[in-house]
Amino acid sequence: MPKLSSAKQYLAKKRCGWVSDDPLYIEYHDTEWGRPQYDDQKLFEMLCLEGAQAGLSWITVLKKREHYRQVFDNFEPNKIAQYDDKKREQLLNDAGIIRNKLKVNAFIVNAQRYLEITKAQSFKDYVWQFVGGKPIMNYWKSLKEVPVTTPESDAMAKQLKKDGFKFVGSTICYAYMQATGMVDDHVQECFLNQ
Numbered sequence: 001m002p003k004l005s006s007a008k009q010y011l012a013k014k015r016c017g018w019v020s021d022d023p024l025y026i027e028y029h030d031t032e033w034g035r036p037q038y039d040d041q042k043l044f045e046m047l048c049l050e051g052a053q054a055g056l057s058w059i060t061v062l063k064k065r066e067h068y069r070q071v072f073d074n075f076e077p078n079k080i081a082q083y084d085d086k087k088r089e090q091l092l093n094d095a096g097i098i099r100n101k102l103k104v105n106a107f108i109v110n111a112q113r114y115l116e117i118t119k120a121q122s123f124k125d126y127v128w129q130f131v132g133g134k135p136i137m138n139y140w141k142s143l144k145e146v147p148v149t150t151p152e153s154d155a156m157a158k159q160l161k162k163d164g165f166k167f168v169g170s171t172i173c174y175a176y177m178q179a180t181g182m183v184d185d186h187v188q189e190c191f192l193n194q
Helices: 002-012 023-031 040-053 058-071 085-092 101-117 123-131 151-162 170-179
Strands: none
Touching (some): 040 123, 085 101
């Protein structure tokens, strides 16, 4: 019986309004979203996945994330940057990912751009520069107050585009900042903001 009680307590916790009752979504919210990420390869993975989300809900991508990791070599930029036409075709025929040619190509282009950037600096330093190297801690009362873009995400999008990255508009960049903890947007009533 204690397991049922703890499960009820787990589900009863107040969370940000965008979280559904899907266990995968709850786990993502509770353990990843808004937590600072400094690992270059994880930061690259999240940039790709946020781009894949464009026009879709995050839960759609989240449910496919493990398969993405399998077919995209665990988001190893050195491998992705060398994908050829045969590999692209294979990916576009894989029902386990979002089969959008522009998005698949963006992963490859972004891997190539990543490799260029990391010749001079870590990817962590490159993306975290837009928030001054430390998380922006917000304390919104409600989900309605949370912006979809900010001057920081505008600056990030502008620089990423200038450096040749794809699927990196300001809205995607802000979602990326939230996902990787550059911005903490857990609302006041969320148990993670208590």
